[in-house]
Amino acid sequence: MSAGRFPAAVLFDLDGTLLDSAPDFVVTANRMLQARGMGEVTLEQLRPAVSKGARAMLTVAFPHMADAERHALVPEFLEIYEALIGQYATLFDGVETMLQALENAGSTWGIVTNKPEYLARLILPQLGWEQRCAVLIGGDTLAERKPHPLPLEVAAQRINTAASACVYVGDDERDIIAARAAGMPSVAVLWGYRPEGDDPSTWQADSICELPQELWQPAAWPATQPASA
Known part of the structure; x- marks a missing residue:
């Protein structure tokens, strides 16, 4: 297991995790x-x-x-x-620095969202992410969507990284359920969108973060297995 350093790869939910849409x-x-x-x-x-x-x-x-x-x-x-799309949305404060920290550490990152893929792809050029985002899986890309693990499993395959070497980051319980089923460590974030009474402490995520700034530091990330697929 690796700890105290950035994961080899990170997959993110989009709305409510990276983007305040x-x-x-x-x-x-x-x-x-x-x-x-x-x-x-x-x-x-x-x-x-x-x-x-x-x-x-x-x-x-x-x-x-x-x-x-x-x-x-x-x-x-x-x-x-x-x-x-994108005219009123903004990145959550601290997200861009978090992504830069991952890139500076040599980590790969991508997006797995339940948003239709054609809509998610419209966001990438607005943010300058076309070359930075290594993989994008939408809710209609595959036969299954989150909370099924298939989107996370396929995303890991496409970046040639074992699921256990990736971390999935999301703001909804479906994100954590999908990650657990895929054998992928997970981070539940608290800055996104949750109905009243929805308690992330019950989701069984490997880590919970209140702000993107916490993820600027490698020690905040859950431990992962070696990166070979």
């Missing part, structure tokens, strides 16, 4: 609400649902709508979001 989604939801003559949703209302995906956010925006009717709004939601 909630402002984009608030604008998206409010454009839909305005088009229907309805009142706006606030950032505070929508933020806890962001990591759960479009359907969860639409449930917050349209709470009195029947499930089937609300689910039919997903294509509209994604179309509006695609048109404005």
Whole structure:
């Protein structure tokens, strides 16, 4: 086991872990609400649902709508979001320095998200990540998505690194479940999006971090196995 140094590879969730995308989604939801003559949703209302995906956010925006009717709004939601993606979102404070620290240590990093891959790929050039992000797996890239371990397993394979030599970082319990099933050490982060009452201390992550700045230091990362795949 290695400890006290950066992992050979780190895989990240995107929304709520690297990117504070909630402002984009608030604008998206409010454009839909305005088009229907309805009142706006606030950032505070929508933020806890962001990591759960479009359907969860639409449930917050349209709470009195029947499930089937609300689910039919997903294509509209994604179309509006695609048109404005990244205009209001920002990296969480400290994330860029964390990524630079990993790169300076020779670590590889990539993204495994449940966001559709085509949307996640639109983010990369906005942040200058096309060459820096070694692998990107979206929620529709494979036959399974998190909490299934397959996306993490395939991401590790694509960067030629054993799953046990990678660390997965995420803000949702599904992230930790997927990592554990893949045999990948995990970090649960507290700066992302969580519904009230959701307790990360029960997720069984290998480490819990309150701020990205903690991950600037190699000692904050969980131990991993050797890097050979």
